[in-house]
Amino acid sequence: MSYKVYILYSTKLEKYYVGHTEDVERRxxxxxxxxxxxxxxGLPWILVHIIACATKSEAVRLEQxxxxxxxxxxxxxxxVL
Numbered sequence: 001m002s003y004k005v006y007i008l009y010s011t012k013l014e015k016y017y018v019g020h021t022e023d024v025e026r027r028x029x030x031x032x033x034x035x036x037x038x039x040x041x042g043l044p045w046i047l048v049h050i051i052a053c054a055t056k057s058e059a060v061r062l063e064q065x066x067x068x069x070x071x072x073x074x075x076x077x078x079x080v081l
Contacts, residue, residue, distance in 0.1 A: 003059035007049040007071060010042030016071035017045065020059035024050055049080050 006024050008017045008031065017039055021027040028047055034040040053059040066074045075081045 003053045003056050005051045005053060005059050005062045005066065006047060007066070007075065008039070008045040009048045010039075010045055012044075013042040015042060016048070016075070017042070018063055018066050018071050020053070020056070020063045049075065049078075 001022050003020055003022055004024050005018065005020045006027065008019075008028065009015070010017070017031075019027065024047070028045060030036065031039040031045045032043055034043065039045060051062060053062060069077070072081065
């Protein structure tokens with residue numbers, strides 16, 4: 001099964017969130033149902049971008065790279081913003 005790195009945006013907090021999962025729809029639903037310490041504060045979360053990865057380790061590395069770069073800057077670099 002493939003993993004995906006996903007980026008969400010909260011208009012309430014005006015912040016981005018990045019994570020990885022096998023099931024993006026289920027994970028976003030969990031975030032929007034308040035299951036998560038940080039994400040429960042920013043409801044609702046809007047899906048901004050998804051990147052498919054072949055393995056979990058690839059997804060984890062990409063998530064860390066995006067966090068280190070800064071989510072907004074990463075999105076600008078790939079012309080999503």
